[in-house]
Amino acid sequence: MKRPLRLLVIGGVAAGTKAAxxxxxxxxxxxITIISDMxxxxxxxxxxxxxxxxxxxxxxxxxxxxPEKFRDEHNIAILLNHRAESINTYDQTVRVxxxxxxxxxxxxxxxxxxxxxxxxVISDIPGVTLPGVHPxxxxxxxxxxxxxxxxxxxxQACIVGGGFIGIEMAENxxxxxxxxxLFEMADHLLPGLYDPDxxxxxxxxxxxxxxxxxxxxxxxxxxxxxxxTVRTAFAGGRAYPxxxxxxxxGVRPTVQLAREARITIGPTGAIxxxxxMETSVRGVYAAGDCAETxxxxxxxxxWFSLGSTANKQGRIAGANIAGGRKTFDGVLGTSIxxxxxxxxxxxxxxxxxxxxxGFNLVSATVTTSTIGHYYPGSGKITxxxxxxRGSKRxxxxxxxxxxxxxxxxxxxxxxxxxxxxxxxxxxxxxxxSPPYATAxxxxxxxxxxLEKKMGI
Amino acid sequence: MKRPLRLLVIGGVAAGTKAAxxxxxxxxxxxITIISDMxxxxxxxxxxxxxxxxxxxxxxxxxxxxPEKFRDEHNIAILLNHRAESINTYDQTVRVxxxxxxxxxxxxxxxxxxxxxxxxVISDIPGVTLPGVHPxxxxxxxxxxxxxxxxxxxxQACIVGGGFIGIEMAENxxxxxxxxxLFEMADHLLPGLYDPDxxxxxxxxxxxxxxxxxxxxxxxxxxxxxxxTVRTAFAGGRAYPxxxxxxxxGVRPTVQLAREARITIGPTGAIxxxxxMETSVRGVYAAGDCAETxxxxxxxxxWFSLGSTANKQGRIAGANIAGGRKTFDGVLGTSIxxxxxxxxxxxxxxxxxxxxxGFNLVSATVTTSTIGHYYPGSGKITxxxxxxRGSKRxxxxxxxxxxxxxxxxxxxxxxxxxxxxxxxxxxxxxxxSPPYATAxxxxxxxxxxLEKKMGI
Numbered sequence: 001m002k003r004p005l006r007l008l009v010i011g012g013v014a015a016g017t018k019a020a021x022x023x024x025x026x027x028x029x030x031x032i033t034i035i036s037d038m039x040x041x042x043x044x045x046x047x048x049x050x051x052x053x054x055x056x057x058x059x060x061x062x063x064x065x066x067p068e069k070f071r072d073e074h075n076i077a078i079l080l081n082h083r084a085e086s087i088n089t090y091d092q093t094v095r096v097x098x099x100x101x102x103x104x105x106x107x108x109x110x111x112x113x114x115x116x117x118x119x120x121v122i123s124d125i126p127g128v129t130l131p132g133v134h135p136x137x138x139x140x141x142x143x144x145x146x147x148x149x150x151x152x153x154x155x156q157a158c159i160v161g162g163g164f165i166g167i168e169m170a171e172n173x174x175x176x177x178x179x180x181x182l183f184e185m186a187d188h189l190l191p192g193l194y195d196p197d198x199x200x201x202x203x204x205x206x207x208x209x210x211x212x213x214x215x216x217x218x219x220x221x222x223x224x225x226x227x228x229t230v231r232t233a234f235a236g237g238r239a240y241p242x243x244x245x246x247x248x249x250g251v252r253p254t255v256q257l258a259r260e261a262r263i264t265i266g267p268t269g270a271i272x273x274x275x276x277m278e279t280s281v282r283g284v285y286a287a288g289d290c291a292e293t294x295x296x297x298x299x300x301x302x303w304f305s306l307g308s309t310a311n312k313q314g315r316i317a318g319a320n321i322a323g324g325r326k327t328f329d330g331v332l333g334t335s336i337x338x339x340x341x342x343x344x345x346x347x348x349x350x351x352x353x354x355x356x357x358g359f360n361l362v363s364a365t366v367t368t369s370t371i372g373h374y375y376p377g378s379g380k381i382t383x384x385x386x387x388x389r390g391s392k393r394x395x396x397x398x399x400x401x402x403x404x405x406x407x408x409x410x411x412x413x414x415x416x417x418x419x420x421x422x423x424x425x426x427x428x429x430x431x432x433s434p435p436y437a438t439a440x441x442x443x444x445x446x447x448x449x450l451e452k453k454m455g456i
Numbered sequence: 457m458k459r460p461l462r463l464l465v466i467g468g469v470a471a472g473t474k475a476a477x478x479x480x481x482x483x484x485x486x487x488i489t490i491i492s493d494m495x496x497x498x499x500x501x502x503x504x505x506x507x508x509x510x511x512x513x514x515x516x517x518x519x520x521x522x523p524e525k526f527r528d529e530h531n532i533a534i535l536l537n538h539r540a541e542s543i544n545t546y547d548q549t550v551r552v553x554x555x556x557x558x559x560x561x562x563x564x565x566x567x568x569x570x571x572x573x574x575x576x577v578i579s580d581i582p583g584v585t586l587p588g589v590h591p592x593x594x595x596x597x598x599x600x601x602x603x604x605x606x607x608x609x610x611x612q613a614c615i616v617g618g619g620f621i622g623i624e625m626a627e628n629x630x631x632x633x634x635x636x637x638l639f640e641m642a643d644h645l646l647p648g649l650y651d652p653d654x655x656x657x658x659x660x661x662x663x664x665x666x667x668x669x670x671x672x673x674x675x676x677x678x679x680x681x682x683x684x685t686v687r688t689a690f691a692g693g694r695a696y697p698x699x700x701x702x703x704x705x706g707v708r709p710t711v712q713l714a715r716e717a718r719i720t721i722g723p724t725g726a727i728x729x730x731x732x733m734e735t736s737v738r739g740v741y742a743a744g745d746c747a748e749t750x751x752x753x754x755x756x757x758x759w760f761s762l763g764s765t766a767n768k769q770g771r772i773a774g775a776n777i778a779g780g781r782k783t784f785d786g787v788l789g790t791s792i793x794x795x796x797x798x799x800x801x802x803x804x805x806x807x808x809x810x811x812x813x814g815f816n817l818v819s820a821t822v823t824t825s826t827i828g829h830y831y832p833g834s835g836k837i838t839x840x841x842x843x844x845r846g847s848k849r850x851x852x853x854x855x856x857x858x859x860x861x862x863x864x865x866x867x868x869x870x871x872x873x874x875x876x877x878x879x880x881x882x883x884x885x886x887x888x889s890p891p892y893a894t895a896x897x898x899x900x901x902x903x904x905x906l907e908k909k910m911g912i
Contacts, residue, residue, distance in 0.1 A: 044895075046828070046888070046890050047830060055832060056830050056831060056890075308893075309885070312900070315882075326879070327883075329880070329883065331885040333885070334885040334888075335887060335889070343891075343892065372500070374500075374512050374517035374518070375506065375511070404862075405887075406860075406887050407860075407862055410863055410887055410899075411863075411866045411867055411869075412870075413884065414870035414871045414876070414886075417884055417885075418874010418875060419874060420873050423782070426768070426771075427772070427784050428869065428873055429752070429788040429789075429869055429873075430764070430790060430870075431790050431791060431792035431801045431865045432763065432792065433794060436861075437862060439763050439767045440764065440767055441764070441866075443866075
């Protein structure tokens, strides 16, 4: 009888747990162990800001599955509070430190999945390690932030960084009654993702809800008060009262273990994998926030941290680890963000990205009703489409509106995946009834304007 | 100088007005006349049931544009209350009856658009013409139904037909305080569109809200009371109190004029057109509910009455009438229906249609959260996907749920248009954030189950 394969998974959040579960389903005999350097596994990082804001009420609901469930229902062993210290790809072992009891173990593997995720970029400005200044990446971060608010330790919050986490935290801290100031170094919010015109709509909503937004402004320093915790933030040469500092200056892939094991790191700084999610070392896979992927529109190496992508890559890695032949071809850079009472989403290339990628671009921005304008609850949605003039190929979309942003972005993401040319999109047969859409729908109205601007 | 082309449009609802406007935009010199046998143009038929229910409050909001607006802003002449009596394709004239003042005119044309729409099927059961028994197709129908309810002439309504109009009317009449009984001859609601399993979900919602649903039941007769208006409906051998009868047994394309002019009628009973929306007679176009189209999945002639399709076809016809070269390749049979507090939608082929079309089909039905299950407002959505086992090609979808049905259906419609194979759909990069979606999303979970059932 063949000895069962031993699968070791480093990292127990989205990609790691998904891959382990999939490998178990496809190979009931495999010996599977997940190593987590945290006291839990399988938590939903995307819900943290809403937990702080009280929108998500129960802390337990942030855990998708318990370690016991993995053990009892899936026969997957979980080593909590254990940190992988090094990978030996020759011996096929991982050296693991027991963070709770001390000591190290050396675990052998036949297949290894690196799912070490990403870590927040913490700038090195003075005071960034003061009590009361936090990134938001783990449940522990969320616990600490909630604790500081619950104890009344913060009336004013300063957020460094106008990306996803920064904007989500602005909303949720405002909901908790704090005054919120947000510093963004670039000249517009979400600078890597949105063109300035769509970003201006986002900023207007954030400011209308009462957040002080300072773009082109660099956070310089945090100072502490008499209790030793943060009391003042300095930015753009001015001082701001600050009982809570949030560092939301982005995340980077966590690849040190892989790099030290001489596994190839790609140009984005994440671990290079093939479409089967296998790294440069045979038998070693990577998935989730630590892994590089391909942008399906630009066809270039791409990296973006997202729980949904981690789940999909984990599934593919798990299937292939169990002997399957599944592929993950890449992503579109799709994302969506709640912005108080509005939403904003994007997929594919922005106008700037398309221009940088050398496309002869044409863009069209339309504003339509979300649903029949005469039907109760109708609102407005603005959609910017970007296309290539020569090939009539759609390249990307950005949307902002009261509602239906997720629908419009998902529809465009599906169109990009299918490579549907712009003229065909103007005839797309989408679901129409007044409570759900306008007769043509936002995507078609946008495609019609694109067509017109292309002179078709 | 070339004489301007004369365009005559028969029909002033969606396709006719859209085509006229598009032709005007593309050819400022054209002489354009719309003939309408009603006292108005450009009304939104899809809003009628909601106007009766009081959800849409203002009658004026059902008119997209006024005749004056067409005349003054677009230089389009409108002949209201004029009915086209015959088309002479040899002389290129249309004989028109003046319904208000009597008499007939003969109007010459260089280009003709037939946009005569559809008409309700009225069964010939006794009593169907009694006062208080109405189809719902025009504003006049809606006015008459509202009037009867407003005067207190109806406490119980009987609806004949469990399709779109029947279910929309059930909801809106219940909202107006009527007891509602619905008769459907087939064994399930929406029989032509939904498989029995998804239809059962729809029925459960309709019944839970208080509608008495009788499937497999044929309406036999309406009887009048002492005031000469309807008082009783007989169906399946039983009598039902009935102060208002709604005939919702479907619609058929209105093609008599075209048929008499020897313009080719297709196998669906609608006017055959090519992809430019031109009929068998050169210079004569047809668009909207009177025109046949192609089903993009089955590739067979197809007919379905829908305002959104009429708008798109009208746009293509108008562009081509003005000398353009645009095509309308077909539809997916996409539709969506509000079912009280739920929604149901479909696109592509149902399991029955796919089976009849000879596909080696595999279907998968999944139920997921609409959004992050821990996020406020989350609900359930059920999605049934149908695919072809051999080619791994997706064929269609049916959905029912609390929310996000429009998104899921539009996403699948875009995937069908792009021909994205099932394995690629399992990796689709859709917009994820807990307020809008689950990490994988309903479509991907469905595609994963399809893949599994295909043994991929």
